[in-house]
Amino acid sequence: MTGTILAGKSGSRATLTISYPERRNALTILMWQELAAQVRALSRDGGMRCVVIRGATAEAFSAGADISEFGTARSTYEQVVRFHEEYVGGCLGAIAACPTPVVAAIQGACFGGGLGIAAACDIRIAAEGARFGAPVGRMGFPLALGETEALFRLVGPSVTAELLIEGRLFDARTACEKGLVSRVVEEDDFERAVAATVENICASGILAARSHKRQIQRLMRDATAVTSAERMEVYSFAESEEYQHGVAAFLAKTDRQR
Secondary structure: OOOEEEEEEEOOEEEEEEEOHHHOOOEOHHHHHHHHHHHHHHHOOOOOOEEEEEEOEOOEEEOOEOHHHHHHHOOOHHHHHHHHHHHHHHHHHHHHHOOOOEEEEEOOEEEOHHHHHHHHOOEEEEEOOOEEEOOHHHHOOOOOHHHHHHHHHHHHHHHHHHHHHHOOOEEHHHHHHOOOOOEEEOHHHHHHHHHHHHHHHHOOOHHHHHHHHHHHHHHHHOOOOOOHHHHHHHHHHHHOHHHHHHHHHHHHHHHHHO
């Protein structure tokens, strides 16, 4: 058995499932490449409203990279560089660059590369039994700088140090308190909560949701250096058909309620 990325699409919504149950949904190199390719394909769909990334089983979102490939694909300097910069970095970059909002639906183990995938998403919904960590130092190597950077932007230096230097593992509630996940729900409510999150995202206009994603990412990079040109660019929504229709529908609804 080998792992794969299962892709499902329903109208303006898509689900990408990390599937390798025998290895707690760990990702092989081919799976990193396939996940990146699927995300890039969805990024080119101008009508896409929401993408969900999840694990195939309740046991794990993803336990990270498949350690069985260490000896063949991560044993030399050149291999390590290619693995992190091209395969992992390319995948995480594709998720972050996806113009469509991306939701991580997290059950079970979310470790190492799995945590990196979750951190690259816009919203992270965790089931009560989810666990989070990246104790790669215990295997004798650090997290790649690009992967550390994404985590750092999300939770800051103190929590990043707990995860990487101390090697702490967080349960779902602790992860939520630390800002690592957006919210935690009971296992029985998990699917309903994910579906509700998707519905909420899809209730916004496509252009509005994508603009909000760009703004948040821009402010995460450096909230102190926003230029006048960047502020003015946001106002381009005023000339969009989506804006005109949205305002007209809102005014019509208001008139009916009077």
